[in-house]
Amino acid sequence: MRVTDIIEKKRDGAELTTEEIRWFIQGYTKGEIPDYQAAAWLMAVYLRGMSRRETLDLTITMAESGEQLDLSPVIDYAVDKHSTGGVGDKVTLIVLPVVAAAGVPVAKMSGRGLGFSGGTLDKLEAIAGYRVQLTDDEILQQVRDHGIVLCGQTKSLAPADGLLYALRDVTGTVPSLPLIASSIMSKKLASGAKAVVLDVKVGIGAFMKYVDEARDLAQIMVDIGAGAGREMVALISDMNQPLGEAVGNALEVKEAIEVLRGGGPADLREHCIALAAHMIRLGRRDRSKYALAEAMSEVSDLLTNGKGLAKFRELVQAQGGDVAMVDDPSRLPQAALHEEIRVDHVGHVAQVSALLVGQAVVELGAGRAKKSDPVDPAVGVIVHHKVGDHVQAGDMMFTIYANDAGKLARAKTLLQQAPVYQDREQPPLPAFYDTITSAVV
C-alpha cells in the first residue's frame, strides 16, 4: 500500500477498505507516516466524510492502538458513561456512586476540562488529596474492594486517538462527526466497557448547536458501539443553559454532594436520575423484567436514603481524598472575593447563555484555554435562575466567586450579557430532547 494512494482515494470520495484504514492509522501511530500526510488525509475525511463501516474500522483501530483495560476479572458486564461536555456538568460525580450503590460496579476514566467545558478530574481535584492517576492494577483492586473507581485515562489507552486529536486541533479538522465519534468511542472501547450511556449535549454551551446535529453524532456513536458488540444508549440533553446552579470546580463538588443528600437543583437531579437509571438497567442485564421507571425510582431512593452519598465518601477515601470535605463541604477551597449580579427588571428568563457563563468561569481561572494551564478550584459562578423562571428587579441572578479583582471584573462583563429577559412567560428548557439506543437494548 502507498500512503498517497490512500489519501487520494479519500480525497476523491471513495470508501477506504478495512485494511487501508488499519495500515494508515497504524503507520501514523508508529511514526512511519508523517504528520503532513495524516493532516492531508484528515482534511479529506473532513470534507468527504466516512461511511459507518469506515468509522467503525477507524474506531476499532484506534481502540486497539495501545493497551486495553480488561475489567472482566472484576466486572462481569462493565457499564460506562460519556458526556460530550458542557457547563456545570457534574453528573459523573453523582451518577457513578449511585450506580455503584445499586450494586452495579463501575470503573470510569474521565478527562480534564478544555475551553468552557469543565472536566471531571479538575472537579475531583478540588478535594484535597484525591488521586486521579491510578495504575491498571489499582483500578482492578479498587473495583474489587469498593465497586467504584473514578480516575484519569491511563497513558497507553488509545494512543492513536491522542495523536490524531492533537493533529486535528491544529489543522482545522476537529468538528467532523465521524472523527468526533470515533475519538470518543475508541477510548470507551479500550477502557473495557460492554455498554455505554452517552450524554450528548446540544445548545449554545455545547459543541453541537442543533438537535439534528447532536442526533446525528449520537446515532454514529450508537452505530459504532453496536458494530463493536456494545450496548448503547444515547441521551440528547440540553446545554443552552448551565446544568444545575454551580459552575466551577469546588462549587460543583458541593452541589453534587447536595444532590447526593437528596437536595440540589431540580434539573440536575432529573438529569442524574435518568442517566443513572439507564446505566443500572444496562448493568443488571435482566432489563426485560425491569422497567426504566423502576430503575429511576430506585435511583431516587439512593439519593434520599444516603446510600449514594456513602458510596461517594467511600470513593473519595479509596482514592486518598479528604473525606472531611465531603462531610462538610464548607471545607472545600473558598474564593476570597464574591459579588452578585442582580436582575434589572421584572420579567421571565428567556436565556442564560451557557457559553457566556462558561467563558466567565474560564476567565475567573476555573478552566483552561490550553491543556497545560493550571486551574483554580475555588472560583466560579452560581446561577440562581433558570430559563422559564419569573424574576423581579433586584433578584440575585449570579454570584461570582473570584480570587482576583481584575478577573472578577472581566467575568462580570461576560455574565451581564448572559441572561435574556422577556415580558411574556417563557417555557422551561427540557432536560432531554431524544433518546437513541442500539437495537439490542
Added chain:
Amino acid sequence: MRVTDIIEKKRDGAELTTEEIRWFIQGYTKGEIPDYQAAAWLMAVYLRGMSRRETLDLTITMAESGEQLDLSPVIDYAVDKHSTGGVGDKVTLIVLPVVAAAGVPVAKMSGRGLGFSGGTLDKLEAIAGYRVQLTDDEILQQVRDHGIVLCGQTKSLAPADGLLYALRDVTGTVPSLPLIASSIMSKKLASGAKAVVLDVKVGIGAFMKYVDEARDLAQIMVDIGAGAGREMVALISDMNQPLGEAVGNALEVKEAIEVLRGGGPADLREHCIALAAHMIRLGRRDRSKYALAEAMSEVSDLLTNGKGLAKFRELVQAQGGDVAMVDDPSRLPQAALHEEIRVDHVGHVAQVSALLVGQAVVELGAGRAKKSDPVDPAVGVIVHHKVGDHVQAGDMMFTIYANDAGKLARAKTLLQQAPVYQDREQPPLPAFYDTITSAVV
C-alpha cells in the same frame, strides 16, 4: 491572524483575502507554519478550489518569495515559453534558437524530466560539456553577448513554490488546477518574463487528459499572467502520440538539429513554427502591423537558411557544450543495443500511446522515477509512424535503443501495446486544439 482560522475558512469554501494568502504562504516559506498545517490547507484548496483573485495572489506571493531575475538591463521585453510536459517534446531546443535568430533575445530556465515527461535540461546534457547551471550574472552576460540562454532554474527562484510542490507531491494534492497554474506561473513571473507562450499538452501522454480540462488550466494561467500585467498566449496541443519521432535525450537532440537543418518530422516542424511565431510576435511588440502568418513564414525561413542552427551552435558553445556533436550528431552518445518492432498486419494507425512510449523510455533509463535518479542520454525510442498513417505488415513501427538487455525486453513489452491499428482510414491528430490569449495580445 491565526493559521487554523485560515485553514478553516478555506475548508468551509470561503474566499481568502490577499493578506491571508500572503501571510500564510510567507509564514510557510519561513518555516513558521509547519508542513502539517500547510498540508491540511492544500487539501482544503484541492477540494474547495480557489477564485481567480486567490490564485493570482498565491502566484504573486510565490513569485516574490525569493530572488527575481531582472532581465530589463539586457532585454527590453522578455518573452518566455513553458510546456506542461510531454513525450518527445524537444520544442525548446528548436524554438529558442530560432526566436533568438529572429533578433528577439531569449533567456529561458528549464527543468528536468520526471515520470514519463522528458526535461529540456536532461536533453541538453546529452551534449558533452553543456553547463546547465548558470549564475544570474552569467545569464545577463550571455544574453548581452549571444541573445540566448537556456539553463536550469536558479535555486532562489520562487522557493515557496518549490516547498509547496514537494509537499503537494506527498499529500495527494498535485492535480489541482489553481495549484498547478500558480506553480507554473510563479516561476515565469519570477524569471523576468513580460510575455509568455504556454504550450498546454492534452491527451494520453499529458497530465491533462481532456481538451476542456486543458483549456481550463490554460485560461487560469492566462488570467494569472494578465492579472500580473503579462501578455499571454496559450496553445492547447496534442499529446496523445509522441511529438516528432524521437523520444530519449540524445535522440531528441539529434532530431532537433534535423529540424534546425530544415528537415525533421512534419508534426514537430509545424508545432515549432507556430510556437516560435507567437514568441517573435510578442517580442517585437509591433504586432498590429505584423501578422502571425508573416512570423510563421519568417520562422520557416530561419529553419531552412541555417540561421536557427547557427544560433543553436552559438548557444551550445557559449554554455561550454561540444559543438562537434552539433556539427555531427553521430558523435552524440550512442546506445549499444537496438531492436525493431514491426507492424504485424496491414492497416491504419489509430493510436500510438504517448504514455506507453514514455514509460518504455523511462524503463530504458532515459527518464526518472525519482528526482535523484540519473538518466542515460543514449537510450530511447524512434517512432516511425504517426496516427493516420497507412502501414503494411513488416513495416518498422519502433526502433529501441538500449544499453541493457533486460531493460530492452521490458521496454519492448510496453511498446508492443502502444500502437492500435484499424482497418478503415484514420484521420491524423491535429497539432493544436485551441489558442487562448489575454485580452491585450
